[in-house]
Amino acid sequence: MGADHTRSAPPTPPGVRRILVVTVVPLFIATLVAAIVLWPRDAPRPEAADDTPRYHGTVTRVVSEPCPPNPVVPEGTPTAADGPCGTVTVRVQTGPDAGQEVQTPIPTGPGAPRVEVDDDIILVSLIDPEDPTVSTYNIAEHQRGKPLVWLAVLFAAAIVAFGRLRGLAALGGLAASFAILLTFVLPGISAGQPPLAVAIVGASLIMFVVLYLTHGISAQTSVAVLGTLASLVLTGLLGLAATGATHLTGFGSEDATTLSMFRADVDLHGLLLAGIIIGSLGVLDDVTVTQAAAVNELRHANPDLSRRELYRSATRVGRAHIASVVNTIVLAYAGASLPLLLLLTADSRALGQILTSEFLTTEIVRSVVATLGLIAAVPLTxxxxxxxxxxxxxDADVHSGEPTPVIPRPATDRAEALHALSTPPTRNTPPATPSRWPDPDRSTDTTW
Incomplete structure (x- = not known):
């Protein structure tokens, strides 16, 4: 997460370093204390279920057949069953029938996998309720382990090849982010802790670990940490106010409704706020790191710039960044909710009723709150x-806020200037045109 800026910053004065340490270290300790207090000690364990046995296999043959007619069908309906129909021969790789070939029907129905020869699939063993000694195999889905491993290897190799040591640090930060999510945030919410508090503390932990691990311990990183932390808190408060004003309950998706059936003690309204904060963190740290680096680069390029000039110049960079990131946030939420948006096209209700419905208002609030927190991160950082x-x-000029005086260029020697003006043009020099524009037949590409 975040941008990569490898130029070493000028040494920070000791007094500034002490102020940053006195500010950042207590915040980090407070985050650790809050994490210890909210740490899930009584997280519910998933109940052991009598899962259907699943075995690995490889498709060796696929035979398609015409579907048999339905025995009794209403008038006006097709007389044949929905296809495809036929059998699939599978060589079982694991389980009691390993090494043997079994036949299964071709998977049918919505979302059924399409199988071909040499596909690696997963079989489920179904026991006949009337005769427990008889079992049959059905194809459940494809095996996805190997493609996922290769994608992960390609992902890591590309990051390390491009980022080198910084890329390794980024992979370490990514691993730490998932570790915090899986060991603290999700179990904490499942244990009944306040989702908003868990999300802010978890996001703060991720921020401290990822930013300092990826970008190093420096004044520039500390500035990005403080800006990100302030923006996270502001995003949480804005989300709390927005969800309260729009009276969102958290039941805006089918997943939330299903979760409420299995875990009635989970605060879905707080879970909605937690999702907004966690989703905003990835973009927030990118903006704050970029702004801190932009100020550092401007300061490095012109040490005589005042604070006001630095702020104005870096803010112009931030405006350009925000203009693109805002579109990224909206498109990210739209992409994640594409089936929901497609469902709206089949809704016969009025547009106003659709926009103010629970599920669509939730997506609007997510996008707006995340964007407002992102915009606030630019001037703060x-x-x-x-x-x-x-x-x-x-010096005094830096703190006065006055523009830096322009140093005039040294005057050109008069004799050299007269000689250059009096030298006739060479053959290759194009003739001057009467207008102020260059010869229209000549290339205007800049010579490097």
Whole structure:
């Protein structure tokens, strides 16, 4: 997560370093204490279920056949069953029938897998309720382990090849993010802890680990940490106010309704807020790191810039960044909710009723709250970075806010100028045109 900025920053004055340490370290300790308090000690364990046995197999043959006619059908309906029909021969790889070939019907129905020869599939063993000694095999789905492993290897190799040591640090940060989500955030919410508090603490832990691991311990990273933390808290407060004003209950999706059936003690309204915060973190740290780095680069390019000039210049960079990231957030939420948006086209209700429905209002609130938190991160981080980058290094001009005086170029020697003006043009020099524009037949590409 975040952007990569490898230029080493100028050494931070000791006084500024002490202020950052006194600010960041207590916040980190407070986050650890909050995590210990909210740590799930009585997280419910999933109930052991009598799962249907699942075995691995490989398709060796597929035989398609005409579907038999339905025995009794209403008038006007097709007389044959929905296809495809036929048998699949599978060589069983695991289980009591390993090494043997068994026949199964071709999978049918909505979402049924389409199988071909040499496909690696998963078989389920179904026992006949009338005769427990008789069992049959059906194809459940494809095996996806090997493709996922190769995708993970390609993903890691591309990151390491491009980012090198920084890429390894990014992979470590990604692993730490998933570890915090799987060991703290999800179990904490399942244990009945307040989802909003768990999400803020979990996101703060992820932020501290990922930013310092990926970008190193420096004043620039500390500025990004403080900006991200302030924006996370602001996003949580905005989400709380927005969901309260729109009276969202958290039952805006089928997943939430299903979860309420299995876990009635989970606060779905708080879970909605937690999802907004966790979803905003990935974009927030990218913006804050970029803004801190932009201020550092501007300061490096022109040490005489005042704080106001640094802030204004870096804010222009932030505006360009926000213009693209806002579209990214909306499209990310739209892509995740594409089946929901497609369902709207089949809804016969009025547009106003659709927009104000629970499920669509939830998506709108998510996008708006995440965007507002993102916009607030730019001035917060930029102002803090401008103060830190100029503290203890500037002169009176830096703190006055006055523009930096322009140093005039040295005057060109008069004899050299007269000689250059009096030298006739060479053969290759195109003739001057009477207008101020170059020859229209000449290439306007810049010579590098």
């Amino acid at each position: 930029t102002a803090l970075a401008a103060v830190v980058s100029t503290a203890g290094r500037g």
